[in-house]
Amino acid sequence: MGNKQTTFTDEQLEAFQDCTFFTRKEIQRLHGRYRELAPHLVPLDYTNNPDIRIPLALIVTMPELKENPFRDRIVETFSEDGQGNLSFNDFVDMFSVLCEASPRELKTIYAFKIYDYNRDNFICKEDLQQTVVKLTKGELTAEEVTLVCEKAMEEADLDGDQKLAFADFENMISKAPDFLSNFHIRI
Amino acid sequence: MSINKNTILCYRSYCLNVSQSFRRCGSNLRSEIGGKFGTSVQSYFVFLKWLLMFNVFSFLVNFGFITIPQLVYDFSPNVPNTTSFRGLEILTGAGYFNYTVMYYGSYSNETLEGAVDYKMQLGYFFTIAVYMVLCGIALIFSMASSFKANYVLADTTSGGAWQLLCSWDFSMTNERAVRQRKNNLRESLSEKAQRKQLTSSEKLRHFGIYLGAWLLSSSLTVGCGASIFFLCRYEQLTLLVPFMVSLMNMVVPLFFSLFNKFEHYSSQRRQIYVLVARNVLLRMCILGVLCYYWMNVVATEYSCWESVVGQALYRLVFVDFIFLLLGSFFGEFLSNVVGTRLLPRLGIPEFDVARNVLEIIYAQTLAWIGIYFSPLLPAIQILKFFILFYIKKVSLMQNCQPPRRTGRAAQMKTIFTALLFFPFFLGALAIVGYTAWSLTPSKHCGPFRGLDSTFSVVEVWMVQLNSTGGSEVVIFVYQNVIRSEIFYFLITIIILVIVYIFWQVSQGRKQLIVLLRQQIVNEGKDKSFLLEKLQNLQKSQPNIRSKNHKKVGIPSLLARFS
Numbered sequence: 001m002g003n004k005q006t007t008f009t010d011e012q013l014e015a016f017q018d019c020t021f022f023t024r025k026e027i028q029r030l031h032g033r034y035r036e037l038a039p040h041l042v043p044l045d046y047t048n049n050p051d052i053r054i055p056l057a058l059i060v061t062m063p064e065l066k067e068n069p070f071r072d073r074i075v076e077t078f079s080e081d082g083q084g085n086l087s088f089n090d091f092v093d094m095f096s097v098l099c100e101a102s103p104r105e106l107k108t109i110y111a112f113k114i115y116d117y118n119r120d121n122f123i124c125k126e127d128l129q130q131t132v133v134k135l136t137k138g139e140l141t142a143e144e145v146t147l148v149c150e151k152a153m154e155e156a157d158l159d160g161d162q163k164l165a166f167a168d169f170e171n172m173i174s175k176a177p178d179f180l181s182n183f184h185i186r187i
Numbered sequence: 188m189s190i191n192k193n194t195i196l197c198y199r200s201y202c203l204n205v206s207q208s209f210r211r212c213g214s215n216l217r218s219e220i221g222g223k224f225g226t227s228v229q230s231y232f233v234f235l236k237w238l239l240m241f242n243v244f245s246f247l248v249n250f251g252f253i254t255i256p257q258l259v260y261d262f263s264p265n266v267p268n269t270t271s272f273r274g275l276e277i278l279t280g281a282g283y284f285n286y287t288v289m290y291y292g293s294y295s296n297e298t299l300e301g302a303v304d305y306k307m308q309l310g311y312f313f314t315i316a317v318y319m320v321l322c323g324i325a326l327i328f329s330m331a332s333s334f335k336a337n338y339v340l341a342d343t344t345s346g347g348a349w350q351l352l353c354s355w356d357f358s359m360t361n362e363r364a365v366r367q368r369k370n371n372l373r374e375s376l377s378e379k380a381q382r383k384q385l386t387s388s389e390k391l392r393h394f395g396i397y398l399g400a401w402l403l404s405s406s407l408t409v410g411c412g413a414s415i416f417f418l419c420r421y422e423q424l425t426l427l428v429p430f431m432v433s434l435m436n437m438v439v440p441l442f443f444s445l446f447n448k449f450e451h452y453s454s455q456r457r458q459i460y461v462l463v464a465r466n467v468l469l470r471m472c473i474l475g476v477l478c479y480y481w482m483n484v485v486a487t488e489y490s491c492w493e494s495v496v497g498q499a500l501y502r503l504v505f506v507d508f509i510f511l512l513l514g515s516f517f518g519e520f521l522s523n524v525v526g527t528r529l530l531p532r533l534g535i536p537e538f539d540v541a542r543n544v545l546e547i548i549y550a551q552t553l554a555w556i557g558i559y560f561s562p563l564l565p566a567i568q569i570l571k572f573f574i575l576f577y578i579k580k581v582s583l584m585q586n587c588q589p590p591r592r593t594g595r596a597a598q599m600k601t602i603f604t605a606l607l608f609f610p611f612f613l614g615a616l617a618i619v620g621y622t623a624w625s626l627t628p629s630k631h632c633g634p635f636r637g638l639d640s641t642f643s644v645v646e647v648w649m650v651q652l653n654s655t656g657g658s659e660v661v662i663f664v665y666q667n668v669i670r671s672e673i674f675y676f677l678i679t680i681i682i683l684v685i686v687y688i689f690w691q692v693s694q695g696r697k698q699l700i701v702l703l704r705q706q707i708v709n710e711g712k713d714k715s716f717l718l719e720k721l722q723n724l725q726k727s728q729p730n731i732r733s734k735n736h737k738k739v740g741i742p743s744l745l746a747r748f749s
Contacts, residue, residue: 067365068357098357115352131351136373144380148351151379156348158704159711169352176353177337177597181226184358 007031009047020096027092030187034091037062046088054091056084064185069134070114074098077113098185104173107183112169123164125149220580223361224538224589230600231540232576238551239572241325245318245558246565252314253562254288256307260299279425280501285494289501290561292494292632308644311634312623315559319616322555326608333604337597350375364589393451400446404465407442411435411469412476419480428499429506432473436507436549437514440466440542463541463606470549471610477503478556478618482626491632497561504553504564508571511546515582523586538587543579544603547572548611555615559622 007028008016016027035042037058043050056075065071075084078094086094096102097110113119117127128149132140140148156164156172164172173179221229272283286293299305350372359365415435418428443465452458481496489495522536550571557564624642628635635641649665652658668674 063360067360067362069355069365069369070357111352128351132376135351135355135369136376137369139373140377140380144377147380148376152348152351156352158707159714160708161711161715172348173353176349178226179353181597182353182356182358186221186358 007044007046012046012049016092020092021099021101022092022096030092030095031088033062033187034088042088051087053079053085053087056086059084059086059091064187068185073114073117077110082119095185095187098183099187100184104180107180108170108173109166111173111179111183112166115169121166123169125153125162128152220583221358223359223364224583224587225356225359225364227540227599228538228583228589230603231538231543232580234544234600234603235547235572235576235579238547239569239576241322241551242554242565242568242572245322245554246563246569248314248318249558249562249565253294253311256299256305256310257288257294259301260295278502278505280498280505281425284501285498289563290494290497291559291634292491292497292629294562294634296634296636306648308634309648311562312641312644315562315619318558319555319619323608323612323616326604326612330601330604330608333597333601337601359589361589367589397450400450403446404443405468407439408465408469408472411439412472415473416476416480419477419484426502426506428477429502432477432503433506433510435473436470436546437510439469443469459541460602463545463602466542466545467606467610470545471614474549474552474556474614482618482621486626489629491629493560493629493633497557497564500553500557501561501564501567504550504557504567504571507550507553508575511550511575512578514546515578519582519586535588536586537589538583540599545606547575548603548607551607552611552615555612556618559619 008031013024013027016022017024020027022030031046034054035044038054041054042052056072056079059075060066060071065074068074072084074094075086076082078090078097079086080090097106112123115123115127115131117130118124129145132145132148153162153164156168158168158171159165220232276282276284280289284290288294294311295307297307299307354372356368359368415428415432418431421427443462447458447462450458450461452461477499481499485495485499486492519536519538526534526536550568554564554568622641624640626640628638628641630636635644638644638647645665649662652662
């Protein structure tokens with residue numbers, strides 16, 4: 001590492017390296033990607049921690065997220081205000097959780113948050129219905145959607161309260177070895 | 188909703204360096220192929236790379252321990268004056284190559300003098316034996332580890348909940364691929380929603396069709412085997428047999444796919460398993476017939492029969508390679524052209540992962556059988572896999588679309604490794620073992636000439652050690668451990684006891700799981716009962732609630748119960 005860069009101080013890079021699964025080079029690359037979403041908004045110099053947030057509409061234009069049916073929910077989950085406006089910290093957090101090195105427990109927690117649309121800490125039938133609609137582009141009939149959701153709820157709900165708590169979700173994930181490789185966005 | 192930063196702070200224990208180096212090494216593969224086509228296609232290329240490693244190791248070991256001593260001892264092959272190198276040898280493996288170190292026949296059986304006294308017989312025998320054992324161990328470990336990771340209690344994982352919540356591949360960035368996946372998911376979900384119960388006459392009909400398809404495929408397989416056996420007699424037309432073998436391996440699976448379309452299966456997974464099983468049976472049958480011919484007919488008729496078998500295997504490997512390239516050309520390139528220009532209804536071809544994986548497993552089996560008869564065959568195999576990797580990658584990118592079924596890549600990987608091990612590797616090991624144990628080596632060529640069987644090399648060595656007063660330990664181990672039957676008997680008993688204990692433990696754990704599940708359900712009922720009681724209590728005493736300034740509201744109480 002010989003080239004001098006003025007985007008971050010060394011302490012900031014250390015902190016990023018500690019808290020995420022990225023190396024220094026990757027964090028600088030991520031900053032480049034963050035900046036190219038809104039070059040007029042994001043300064044090149046982050047040494048004094050400016051409070052800049054990029055709105056949801058710009059983030060979901062990224063090629064990694066553009067085609068993902070859950071892109072809005074993903075960005076909302078990682079934003080502090082819940083509306084999808086990501087600061088650079090949130091941005092790095094998002095890709096760090098979704099990267100390959102991130103452990104299963106972490107991914108499970110965030111997957112649960114993403115699928116929980118009404119943010120009540122449970123995946124209820126309406127949440128499942130919204131997932132089905134997003135995955136099938138709304139081309140199933142209403143009865144089919146209801147039937148599919150009922151079946152899914154029956155399978156995954158262990159304690160019979162017609163909602164999936166985090167424990168139910170975790171149990172289902174533990175039986176799915178593909179989850180780690182599926183829940184992964186490469187940047 | 189705010190992120191709790193404390194929960195993600197300092198997960199530093201994950202070796203960043205290791206992950207970084209892995210990422211660089213496989214990043215090309217994963218970003219290009221995995222991003223566009225999904226993990227199941229990526230697993231094919233990873234599998235191909237892994238098999239390539241086996242061959243590189245084999246080549247290094249064989250070249251280092253067998254070929255180099257032979258070359259040092261006798262550099263120039265003793266070729267009779269009549270044969271000279273013509274280009275045709277690359278195709279047939281006979282002629283000039285027959286007299287080089289390519290085949291078993293040109294290795295000497297003497298002790299090579301030099302810096303070290305190198306016993307060629309022992310060197311040849313132990314190199315091959317140790318390589319096979321190491322391969323077996325590597326396969327067992329790989330199979331066991333992927334089995335443990337990927338086959339966890341797969342009871343209802345093909346169900347709706349899994350499909351909705353776990354099956355979407357977040358790393359797909361190609362718009363076409365995403366659209367395809369959505370369509371397939373929609374079809375699969377609507378099929379599930381509309382599934383009706385079958386009447387018993389329909390069930391009988393399905394079963395009849397299923398049985399009929401199995402009968403047809405078995406008779407096709409047996410027919411292929413019989414025709415190969417008859418054709419083997421025309422060995423003088425050197426390329427006829429490999430050509431027919433490869434042709435059958437290419438054409439008959441198409442029939443199997445056709446039968447598959449008429450049958451009805453309860454789940455997609457069963458469909459793939461049955462198709463793979465039929466293909467495996469076909470290839471095993473053909474290989475079995477060939478090996479039977481080599482062991483029983485060639486071994487008795489020809490003078491330097493190991494080299495003849497080595498040449499036959501070389502030709503099989505080579506023609507198989509040509510057919511793989513042709514298959515890629517016809518199956519992918521031409522299908523793409525037909526599908527886009529001539530018959531748009533067919534669409535762009537898919538990359539058939541199962542068929543391709545079976546092809547490379549079969550190719551690897553040929554190499555494993557051939558190691559004994561032609562020590563340098565791994566070199567050809569390395570070239571073959573190397574070229575195949577790049578051709579398939581280019582063909583995939585240009586011609587194919589991502590597979591339509593959301594493949595269970597992790598389980599497929601386990602199945603492929605298990606397939607590699609069970610029928611194919613063990614079969615190759617059995618053939619080589621049978622050759623070494625029962626067949627008489629040829630009398631005039633090769634490192635084992637003059638002996639009754641290859642294994643008697645060890646006996647001769649033991650006798651030598653005994654007479655010259657060699658290592659006592661080795662002699663003791665040989666006499667009392669390897670040759671004594673009681674040792675194997677005891678080991679078998681111990682292994683059986685251990686297996687029985689583990690089986691009982693796993694039965695006990697299954698029962699425990701059932702009990703724990705029931706307990707979860709009971710706790711849920713308890714929770715809802717208590718919550719109801721709490722709500723009734725709150726309703727009946729509203730005054731206390733309004734007086735209480737501390738916000739001991741219902742939400743926090745509920746949160747404490749959940």
